[in-house]
Amino acid sequence: MKIESVDFFYLSMPEVTTEADGSQDALLVRVSAGGFVGWGECEASPLTSIAGFYCPMSHGVCRPVADSVLGQTLDSPADIARIAAEVAYNSMDLLQAAHTFSGVEMALWDVLGKAMDAPVWTLLGYRASYKKTPYASQLFGDSPDETLRGAQKARSDNFKAVKFGWGPIGRGSVEADRDHFQAAREGLGPDGILLVDVGQIWGEDVSAAEARLPALEAAGAVWLEEPFHASALDAYGRLAKLSPKVRIAGGEGAHNVSMARHLINYGGIGFVQIDCGRIGGIGPAKEVADYAVERGVTYVNHTFTSHLALSASLQPFAGLADHTICEFPFAPKALARDITANRLMRDENGEIAAPDAPGLGITIDMKALQTYLVDVEIKVSGRVLYATPPVQ
Amino acid sequence: MKIESVDFFYLSMPEVTTEADGSQDALLVRVSAGGFVGWGECEASPLTSIAGFYCPMSHGVCRPVADSVLGQTLDSPADIARIAAEVAYNSMDLLQAAHTFSGVEMALWDVLGKAMDAPVWTLLGYRASYKKTPYASQLFGDSPDETLRGAQKARSDNFKAVKFGWGPIGRGSVEADRDHFQAAREGLGPDGILLVDVGQIWGEDVSAAEARLPALEAAGAVWLEEPFHASALDAYGRLAKLSPKVRIAGGEGAHNVSMARHLINYGGIGFVQIDCGRIGGIGPAKEVADYAVERGVTYVNHTFTSHLALSASLQPFAGLADHTICEFPFAPKALARDITANRLMRDENGEIAAPDAPGLGITIDMKALQTYLVDVEIKVSGRVLYATPPVQ
Numbered sequence: 094m095k096i097e098s099v100d101f102f103y104l105s106m107p108e109v110t111t112e113a114d115g116s117q118d119a120l121l122v123r124v125s126a127g128g129f130v131g132w133g134e135c136e137a138s139p140l141t142s143i144a145g146f147y148c149p150m151s152h153g154v155c156r157p158v159a160d161s162v163l164g165q166t167l168d169s170p171a172d173i174a175r176i177a178a179e180v181a182y183n184s185m186d187l188l189q190a191a192h193t194f195s196g197v198e199m200a201l202w203d204v205l206g207k208a209m210d211a212p213v214w215t216l217l218g219y220r221a222s223y224k225k226t227p228y229a230s231q232l233f234g235d236s237p238d239e240t241l242r243g244a245q246k247a248r249s250d251n252f253k254a255v256k257f258g259w260g261p262i263g264r265g266s267v268e269a270d271r272d273h274f275q276a277a278r279e280g281l282g283p284d285g286i287l288l289v290d291v292g293q294i295w296g297e298d299v300s301a302a303e304a305r306l307p308a309l310e311a312a313g314a315v316w317l318e319e320p321f322h323a324s325a326l327d328a329y330g331r332l333a334k335l336s337p338k339v340r341i342a343g344g345e346g347a348h349n350v351s352m353a354r355h356l357i358n359y360g361g362i363g364f365v366q367i368d369c370g371r372i373g374g375i376g377p378a379k380e381v382a383d384y385a386v387e388r389g390v391t392y393v394n395h396t397f398t399s400h401l402a403l404s405a406s407l408q409p410f411a412g413l414a415d416h417t418i419c420e421f422p423f424a425p426k427a428l429a430r431d432i433t434a435n436r437l438m439r440d441e442n443g444e445i446a447a448p449d450a451p452g453l454g455i456t457i458d459m460k461a462l463q464t465y466l467v468d469v470e471i472k473v474s475g476r477v478l479y480a481t482p483p484v485q
Numbered sequence: 486m487k488i489e490s491v492d493f494f495y496l497s498m499p500e501v502t503t504e505a506d507g508s509q510d511a512l513l514v515r516v517s518a519g520g521f522v523g524w525g526e527c528e529a530s531p532l533t534s535i536a537g538f539y540c541p542m543s544h545g546v547c548r549p550v551a552d553s554v555l556g557q558t559l560d561s562p563a564d565i566a567r568i569a570a571e572v573a574y575n576s577m578d579l580l581q582a583a584h585t586f587s588g589v590e591m592a593l594w595d596v597l598g599k600a601m602d603a604p605v606w607t608l609l610g611y612r613a614s615y616k617k618t619p620y621a622s623q624l625f626g627d628s629p630d631e632t633l634r635g636a637q638k639a640r641s642d643n644f645k646a647v648k649f650g651w652g653p654i655g656r657g658s659v660e661a662d663r664d665h666f667q668a669a670r671e672g673l674g675p676d677g678i679l680l681v682d683v684g685q686i687w688g689e690d691v692s693a694a695e696a697r698l699p700a701l702e703a704a705g706a707v708w709l710e711e712p713f714h715a716s717a718l719d720a721y722g723r724l725a726k727l728s729p730k731v732r733i734a735g736g737e738g739a740h741n742v743s744m745a746r747h748l749i750n751y752g753g754i755g756f757v758q759i760d761c762g763r764i765g766g767i768g769p770a771k772e773v774a775d776y777a778v779e780r781g782v783t784y785v786n787h788t789f790t791s792h793l794a795l796s797a798s799l800q801p802f803a804g805l806a807d808h809t810i811c812e813f814p815f816a817p818k819a820l821a822r823d824i825t826a827n828r829l830m831r832d833e834n835g836e837i838a839a840p841d842a843p844g845l846g847i848t849i850d851m852k853a854l855q856t857y858l859v860d861v862e863i864k865v866s867g868r869v870l871y872a873t874p875p876v877q
Contacts, residue, residue: 137544140541150503151501152504
């Protein structure tokens with residue numbers, strides 16, 4: 094097959110707020126090859142990622158992502174890896190390229206899976222897609238009481254695991270944070286899996302993170318996620334040594350395999366969380382999963398948007414029976430829910446699995462897509478480089 | 486002062502080729518505050534960086550760079566650091582943000598220097614601007630003979646140091662590369678400073694790099710630059726241990742301070758090369774310079790474009806008397822030469838220094854800017870988010 098076309102669809106809620114909720118907009122990518130159509134999703138800032146695909150070339154290694162994709166042969170996983178390597182080299186000075194290509198790469202796997210009538214996880218070499226225990230991702234409440242109710246609601250919704258993130262944590266006192274952690278535990282009950290995400294709030298300040306460890310331990314948190322800037326390896330490494338019980342989680346910011354490896358090797362993380370919409374897609378995420386297995390680290394997906402992104406994010410560790418925790422968009426905006434015609438439903442045990450269906454196994458709802466579509470036009474020297482394509 | 490406006494000017498040569506020459510286009514940034522006007526320059530892919538400044542918000546930590554800059558107070562270096570921290574946090578999920586902000590940040594220093602009637606390097610805490618030995622950056626020839634002539638020309642142009650980069654190196658045999666290294670040495674004469682840049686050609690393949698070390702040693706190369714992907718710390722570290730004589734150089738890809746530190750700590754580099762147009766501007770580059778001094782590593786600027794970028798790139802190590810080698814755009818495209826009304830001329834010894842003039846000490850040639858200006862319009866939901874501003 095030849096890659097015939099790549100189309101970008103920028104979708105947005107009518108209003109986007111400063112809430113740390115990544116499901117307020119989306120950038121879907123449609124790839125056509127050999128009569129098959131595949132879909133992927135980029136994380137985040139749709140306009141910037143679109144610019145990364147269509148921008149004029151700056152020089153030989155700052156080319157638009159399009160240059161390394163359009164017209165390429167796509168017959169095997171090796172072709173996807175080859176295209177990814179070309180993007181990495183030809184666009185090495187284009188910082189946004191990794192995010193732009195991530196959605197394209199997912200769509201390439203989807204196309205290939207459909208053409209080969211096989212789930213993507215089989216193309217990655219797995220023989221089975223094991224069930225995962227999804228955790229409900231939600232924001233900490235504005236008050237401990239709100240956090241408590243959030244935890245209770247998640248349990249009553251049949252979630253065994255809950256991750257609380259962002260909100261007030263790290264912005265006030267150690268005691269205020271402790272009250273939230275305790276409220277979360279109280280709401281979850283003694284057997285619930287509690288995960289805590291602080292969204293890089295402490296920059297590189299190890300002592301600020303350390304001050305919260307006793308309260309996290311007391312609340313039985315399984316992990317503390319993103320205490321520092323994604324690249325603050327020293328800080329990660331120091332905190333990991335101080336915290337044998339509450340393991341450190343991180344990696345969602347990784348926009349290449351090396352960054353994830355460094356968090357494991359130098360940052361000492363116990364859970365590596367990969368967003369397929371940022372790291373360059375499913376192929377590099379699988380490389381990280383392989384590396385994590387080698388190093389005794391647990392792989393976890395990072396997904397806060399649609400079930401297309403969720404399916405893509407499950408593929409790289411679908412076949413790892415022991416890596417069971419998975420992120421699950423618990424309360425996404427209507428956009429993220431509406432744009433797929435099918436979704437990964439939890440079974441009676443509250444578990445999900447990567448679909449046993451060709452490609453990513455997710456169908457796009459074109460009508461819903463139309464509802465959220467943002468009209469964009471980028472003109473350079475009088476020439477339209479990008480205009481929102483018609484939905485059809 | 487309040488930051489009143491930020492304007493982007495996308496400039497381009499009439500024709501941009503796949504040559505690895507970053508001076509074929511440019512993105513200039515003009516900042517106005519308190520009646521002063523400052524200029525900076527982003528590296529690279531102007532359209533994508535513009536999109537990063539004006540894009541609609543995706544969520545609370547994926548905001549356009551503009552949100553953290555416009556209307557801010559600018560009265561001291563601490564204000565610049567504060568704005569930079571806001572960008573890093575508010576745009577953490579916007580990968581391109583570091584490149585976009587780099588040019589803005591330079592312009593903030595230029596404004597502040599002009600307002601305080603002081604060179605930027607004094608605002609960074611230096612008491613003197615020491616002379617630097619510029620090396621002529623040029624591409625390897627297509628043949629060793631062409632490389633030889635390039636080296637001879639550089640010497641006859643009064644350059645004591647020459648860096649050859651890219652071209653055929655690493656694409657053919659070890660022997661072919663050796664012939665180029667020898668030709669470069671022959672052309673430079675025995676006392677010339679020879680630097681070699683291979684532009685990440687070996688990915689993570691340490692043995693491919695190792696195979697070239699004997700020829701590099703024999704040719705007396707001072708450094709081997711960017712043998713691997715910017716993030717391949719393990720590969721860097723392993724090669725550094727294998728090469729006590731030819732030190733490894735790298736860092737131009739760093740888009741935050743941590744990345745540069747990691748190359749020093751884990752990658753074992755002996756020269757850290759920082760592009761102020763990528764790392765977030767002059768402030769983070771100065772942090773790297775301080776760290777390099779602490780660790781016995783030599784700081785070098787990375788500059789391949791205009792003398793505005795060159796002046797900005799000299800500021801962070803202007804006061805380091807022992808860090809003498811500096812990159813100098815040897816044969817840039819007409820664009821990069823024309824857009825500044827003054828340039829950093831080499832003295833009779835072939836040396837240059839950061840200007841002893843307010844701000845960055847460089848005046849933009851508005852007429853030339855008009856000549857190379859690219860007309861861009863970005864429209865989202867019927868609203869023009871960016872249109873090339875008039876040159877006045």
